[in-house]
Amino acid sequence: MRVSESSAVSALPTSAESVAAPPEPRAAVKKNARAKETPTGLVRRARRMNRTLALAFPDAHCELDFTTPLELAVATILSAQCTDVRVNQTTPALFAKYRSAQDYAGADRAEMEEYIRPTGFFRNKTNSLIGLGQALVERYDGELPNTLEDLVTLPGIGRKTANVVLGNAFGVPGITVDTHFGRLVRRWNWTQEEDPVKVEHIVGALIERKEWTMLSHRVIFHGRRVCHARKPACGACVLAKDCPSYGAGPTDPATAAALIKGPETEHLLELVGL
Ligand code: SF4
Numbered sequence: 001m002r003v004s005e006s007s008a009v010s011a012l013p014t015s016a017e018s019v020a021a022p023p024e025p026r027a028a029v030k031k032n033a034r035a036k037e038t039p040t041g042l043v044r045r046a047r048r049m050n051r052t053l054a055l056a057f058p059d060a061h062c063e064l065d066f067t068t069p070l071e072l073a074v075a076t077i078l079s080a081q082c083t084d085v086r087v088n089q090t091t092p093a094l095f096a097k098y099r100s101a102q103d104y105a106g107a108d109r110a111e112m113e114e115y116i117r118p119t120g121f122f123r124n125k126t127n128s129l130i131g132l133g134q135a136l137v138e139r140y141d142g143e144l145p146n147t148l149e150d151l152v153t154l155p156g157i158g159r160k161t162a163n164v165v166l167g168n169a170f171g172v173p174g175i176t177v178d179t180h181f182g183r184l185v186r187r188w189n190w191t192q193e194e195d196p197v198k199v200e201h202i203v204g205a206l207i208e209r210k211e212w213t214m215l216s217h218r219v220i221f222h223g224r225r226v227c228h229a230r231k232p233a234c235g236a237c238v239l240a241k242d243c244p245s246y247g248a249g250p251t252d253p254a255t256a257a258a259l260i261k262g263p264e265t266e267h268l269l270e271l272v273g274l
Contacts, residue, residue, distance in 0.1 A: 057222065062164065064076060064087055073154075078091070097115065102137055104130060106133070113126045135154050146170040151166070173213050184223050187245040234247055
């Protein structure tokens with residue numbers, strides 16, 4: 001039965017009621033709205049968030065320094081449990097010394113350990129780098145292969161590293177599910193999966209394939225600069241209106257603005273009118 005306009009109006013609270021009722025917290029309103037979100041609604045929201053992130057971080061990029069696919073694979077292996085800044089401080093000397101897969105395959109273990117010691121877990125990482133060089137020489141004529149299937153068979157290269165290399169050195173779209181990426185897409189309720197491979201497939205179904213590599217950079221940039229694990233800058237966040245976790249961090253604009261990090265801060269604050 002069609003509800004008449006007059007009965008719909010009479011169902012509205014009086015002005016006295018609306019003043020007396022405490023405002024529902026925005027996070028709760030968002031949560032309720034999200035509970036009813038359809039699969040199509042989720043795709044639209046996810047793509048809208050990706051477009052907003054593109055405006056926020058037009059220069060998002062891989063933050064590891066490299067000039068060849070092999071260098072990127074090595075830098076990504078070294079980035080496990082280590083900051084990109086530290087890796088970038090370590091790799092110039094390493095890359096000058098070890099230029100080819102053959103160089104890694106024939107490396108003196110103790111000498112290589114000294115080069116990569118600052119990145120932590122240097123014994124395991126040395127094993128991976130020497131093993132990687134040997135596998136490349138034995139199976140791929142010393143060249144890094146350019147498919148996910150081949151890359152993940154190499155020592156030290158899991159799915160995450162393979163996607164970084166594919167997306168940034170070979171131009172093949174790839175989704176990089178690191179800790180920031182997984183944390184943020186769960187916060188956004190794109191998925192609640194914890195398994196990185198499942199997250200990769202679910203996000204891959206939401207976002208256009210050509211966007212995968214840049215989406216990965218943008219999400220990781222946002223995680224490092226705005227949506228921190230402990231205190232996300234919700235009150236100064238460009239994604240606030242589409243984020244079901246708005247309110248997980250301070251919503252006061254000035255308090256939130258002070259939490260934003262990085263060279264894009266001024267631009268990010270301008271986008272939200274601060
Ligand atoms: S900072 Fe807050 S509003 Fe922005 S994406 Fe993170 S949780 Fe959501």
